[in-house]
Amino acid sequence: MDLKIGDPAPEFTLPDQDGNPVSLSSLRGQRVVIYFYPKDDTPGCTKEACNFRDRWDRFEANGIRVLGISKDGASCHGKFISKYSLPFTLLTDAEPCPVAAAYGSYGLKKFMGREYMGMMRHSFVIDAEGSLECIYTKVKAETMADQVLADLGLA
Numbered sequence: 001m002d003l004k005i006g007d008p009a010p011e012f013t014l015p016d017q018d019g020n021p022v023s024l025s026s027l028r029g030q031r032v033v034i035y036f037y038p039k040d041d042t043p044g045c046t047k048e049a050c051n052f053r054d055r056w057d058r059f060e061a062n063g064i065r066v067l068g069i070s071k072d073g074a075s076c077h078g079k080f081i082s083k084y085s086l087p088f089t090l091l092t093d094a095e096p097c098p099v100a101a102a103y104g105s106y107g108l109k110k111f112m113g114r115e116y117m118g119m120m121r122h123s124f125v126i127d128a129e130g131s132l133e134c135i136y137t138k139v140k141a142e143t144m145a146d147q148v149l150a151d152l153g154l155a
Contacts, residue, residue: 003104005135009034009126010102014069014091017077022067022091028130031064033148035123035139036105040072040080040090044121048141049086055145056087062154069093069100070119093119104137123148 003010009032013023024032035052037045052059052066059066066088072080077090093099093106097119100106105122108115123144125134134151136144149155 003124003132003135005132007132009124009130009132010099012093012099012102014093014099015074016092017074017081017090019074022089024126024130027065029128031062031128031133031152032126033059033064033066033123034069034103034126035067035121035144036069036093036100036103036119037121037141038119039070040076041083044141045070046084048121048139048144049080050084051142051145052088053084053086055149058149058154059145060087062152064152065089067091071095071097125152 011024013021016022039045068090073092097106100119105120109118121139123136127133
């Protein structure tokens with residue numbers, strides 16, 4: 001990954017679960033947590049989403065916007081949000097996942113001897129000025145939100 005703490009966060013505009021465009025630049029002035037995840041409603045991704053949901057009051061109280069990004073489309077995101085009562089926005093980064101690639105979060109993966117291109121489970125905190133404040137490339141899905149809050153002194 002070429003991105004470092006202090007670098008400007010790569011700009012993007014992606015559709016949310018309702019098909020509405022969300023631009024990173026439109027969120028300037030507030031902290032933003034972006035977490036890339038492989039697929040809606042799978043065990044690890046559900047644990048990660050629910051950890052953010054269960055800590056939502058702390059993110060909201062501190063004016064922090066949370067954005068989950070995967071390849072899944074709006075319909076799939078909508079079902080995932082409804083099923084688990086997720087209070088934050090999910091964005092679609094369709095193949096070949098240019099936003100995830102810009103964040104070093106899309107690439108060659110290996111599973112059971114098979115190689116394929118896929119979404120990496122990485123997370124980023126972007127400060128109010130649009131710079132990378134925290135980068136997480138070794139993510140524990142079930143405690144990612146806890147880790148972010150602890151690192152920001154908000155636990």
